[in-house]
Amino acid sequence: MTTRLSPAIACSRMYNLSPKISGLWDRLFHWLSSQSGIDIEVILHAAPAPLSELWSRPDMGAVFMCGFPFSRVAAAERPVPLAAPVSLADWAKGQPVYASHIVAARDKLFAEADLATLRWGWTVRDSQSGYNAPREFFAEIANGRSVRETTGPLLNPRGVVEAIRTGAIDVGAIDAYAYQLLELHEPDMIAPLRIVATTRPAPFPLLVAARQQPSERINALQAALLEAHRSPEGHDILSSLGLAGFAKPDIAAYDRLPARAKAIDDLLGGPW
Known part of the structure; x- marks a missing residue:
């Protein structure tokens, strides 16, 4: 008698920026289920539910995980890396990397040299894009000066936008x-x-599966993601998400993130 496996979950929580964008991710995950033959249940795990709870679930099938927390999990206990997105944007240069934009109000004018004197916001302390990346940028321009004032956690990009707006x-x-x-x-x-x-740049947040998932499921999901750009429907879905495709994650690049974070702490004299 064959035991039927429960559905694997998929979640794009990190990039569920609006109902419309969330719907595009849902379309990708439904396509992934069809292409891989794996039964997938798409979940929201909406804020403020902790991402750490999501990343510890044994039924993960294709879930976005930030590279920094991924890098801090012991290799033998990490979720299984499936694929990392490759953005169509110029800053990606055709590689599975991303960066952070330092943003301000459009009507507030100042020079880059003034940035060290301004009030900074951050999302959460285990975020590469919302915490480590801006701190690294600040350390490089501050010339030993301390940050004037910081505000956080703002949780996500929407929180940063709102804090600037107000x-x-x-x-x-x-x-x-x-x-x-x-x-x-x-x-x-x-x-x-x-x-x-x-x-x-830093390595892009990656799609991961739980180590508890059968290897056949993991292999099927990974193969479908890596070949998504070759399918007309897959290519169309990827384009709607601003992606050229998915690539195999460079695990060594993720493993370098903790050393980068420590170097930032050393330069700034501690966390924000």
């Missing part, structure tokens, strides 16, 4: 791919903002 902060960082999605589908949300600078 004047609670002067500048903050938004994941450059999240910004790309907003430009494509929700331009009004970022209309009050301007990009002041862009941070150094």
Whole structure:
């Protein structure tokens, strides 16, 4: 007698920036289920539910995970990396990397040299794009100066946008791919903002599966993702998400993130 497996979950929580964008991810996951032959249940796991709870679920099939928390899990206990997106944006240069845009109110003018004197916002401390990337950028321009004032956690890009809109902060960082999605589908949300600078690249948040998933499921999901750009329907879905395709994650690049974070702490004298 064959035991029927429960559905694997898929979740794009990190990039569910609006109902419209969430619907595009749902379309990708439904296509992935059809192509791989794996029964997939799409879930929201909406904020403020902790992402750590999502990433510990044994039924993960294709779930976005930030590279920094991924890098801090012991290799033997990590979720299984499936694929990392490759953005169509110029900053990606055809590689599975991303960056953060340092953003400010469109009508608030200042030079890059003034950034060290402004009030900064951050999302959560285990975020590469919303915390480590802006701190690294700040350390490189501050010339040993301390940050004037910081505000956080703002949780996500929407929190950064709102804090700038209300004047609670002067500048903050938004994941450059999240910004790309907003430009494509929700331009009004970022209309009050301007990009002041862009941070150094880092490995893109990756889609992962739980180690408890059967290897046959993992292999089928990974193969479908890596070949998605070759299918006319897959290519159309990827284009709607601003993606060229998916690539195999460079695990060594993720493993370097903790050392980068420590170097930032050393330069700034501790966390924000």
